[in-house]
Amino acid sequence: DAGVIQSPRHEVTEMGQEVTLRCKPISGHDYLFWYRQTMMRGLELLIYFNNNVPIDDSGMPEDRFSAKMPNASFSTLKIQPSEPRDSAVYFCASSFRVGGETQYFGPGTRLLVL
Amino acid sequence: AQSVTQPDIHITVSEGASLELRCNYSYGATPYLFWYVQSPGQGLQLLLKYFSGDTLVQGIKGFEAEFKRSQSSFNLRKPSVHWSDAAEYFCAVGTSGTYKYIFGTGTRLKVLA
Numbered sequence: 001d002a003g004v005i006q007s008p009r010h011e012v013t014e015m016g017q018e019v020t021l022r023c024k025p026i027s028g029h030d031y032l033f034w035y036r037q038t039m040m041r042g043l044e045l046l047i048y049f050n051n052n053v054p055i056d057d058s059g060m061p062e063d064r065f066s067a068k069m070p071n072a073s074f075s076t077l078k079i080q081p082s083e084p085r086d087s088a089v090y091f092c093a094s095s096f097r098v099g100g101e102t103q104y105f106g107p108g109t110r111l112l113v114l
Numbered sequence: 115a116q117s118v119t120q121p122d123i124h125i126t127v128s129e130g131a132s133l134e135l136r137c138n139y140s141y142g143a144t145p146y147l148f149w150y151v152q153s154p155g156q157g158l159q160l161l162l163k164y165f166s167g168d169t170l171v172q173g174i175k176g177f178e179a180e181f182k183r184s185q186s187s188f189n190l191r192k193p194s195v196h197w198s199d200a201a202e203y204f205c206a207v208g209t210s211g212t213y214k215y216i217f218g219t220g221t222r223l224k225v226l227a
Contacts (some may be wrong), residue, residue, distance in 0.1 A: 004157070043204070043217040091157055102148070103215065105157035 002026075004106035006092050013110045021109045024073055025094030033103060035091040036078050036094055040056040043091075049075065082113045116141045116191070118207050120218035127195050128226045129131050135190040137205030146208040147188040149179055153201045161203075164188065175199070200225045 005024040013019055025032045034046040047057040052069045060067070064083070069075040079086055089110050093103040117140040127133055139145055146165050150158040162173025169181040179190045188205060205218040 042219050045214060090203060100200075102160050105150075105159070107155075107157045110155075 001085075002096055004092055004104055006106035006109050008109060009107060010110045010112075012114065013082055014114050015083055016081045017113075018078065019082045019086075019111060019113075021077040021090050021092075021111070023075045023077070023092030025075070025092070025108060026104055027073070029094035029096050029104075030101075031095045031097065031101075031103075032069060032075050033093040033095075034075070035093065035105075037089045037091060037108070039086075041087055046077070079111075082111075084113045085111050116145075116207055116209070116214075116216045117215050118205055118218040120203075120205055120221050121124075122221045123219070124222050124224065125225040126226060129197050131192050133190075133192045133195045133199070133223070135203050135205075135223070137188045137190065137218060138186050139188065139205075139207045139216075140186065141207060141209065143209065147179075147181060148206040149173065149177070149188075150204045150206060150209065151175075151201045151218075152204065158204060161190070163179045194224055195223075197225045197227060199223060 007022045029081045030051050033048040035043050037043050046059045047067045048055055049069045065079055067077045091108045092106045095101045095103045119138045121136055148163045149161040151161050152158045161177050162171050162179055164171050164181045172178050172208050177192050179188055200223055202220045202222045204220045206215040208215045
């Protein structure tokens with residue numbers, strides 16, 4: 001299996017621009033998680049999906065962030081408009097079940113907002 | 115509330131030396147416990163996990179961890195460190211029936227040749 005795939009690996013954009021991060025989970029996994037990693041706050045769970053349905057988005061920092069999962073093999077995390085404080089590494093992870101099942105992480109997208 | 119503490123932000127060891135990375139958690143019931151490793155520019159890779167049963171668990175790359183309920187700890191060990199082990203290590207706790215992993219702040223390991 002190719003593992004969790006994320007694109008792009010690096011993104012540099014200017015403040016105010018829209019940013020879209022993409023994730024392809026491991027085939028057969030029914031849970032998908034979006035995390036953000038910063039030096040100050042460590043790893044934070046933003047949102048997670050079960051069978052393409054958003055279950056909990058309480059970690060999404062504000063309305064500028066949105067996430068979708070139109071099908072079992074694709075998810076997006078969008079930031080509009082982007083701000084410099086959004087600069088971070090964004091990880092996507094997937095698992096077969098929740099509640100202790102191993103989450104497999106993608107390589108991450110390193111976002112820099114100027 | 116659940117919490118995970120990794121008291122050591124940085125650790126430096128010589129190649130071939132033994133290693134122990136500390137992890138303490140706070141949770142009322144028996145947690146699910148994980149150790150992940152993150153190499154520079156990479157995602158997190160699972161080293162090992164504990165759900166139940168034998169409190170000494172073996173993982174990949176020669177790592178092991180021991181769950182000690184009385185000390186609320188899940189320390190990661192390796193008898194002989196290799197230069198390629200230089201990375202950041204994260205302890206995480208999860209609970210049955212929930213989706214949230216609580217991650218520690220990480221321990222950055224440096225290996226001296």
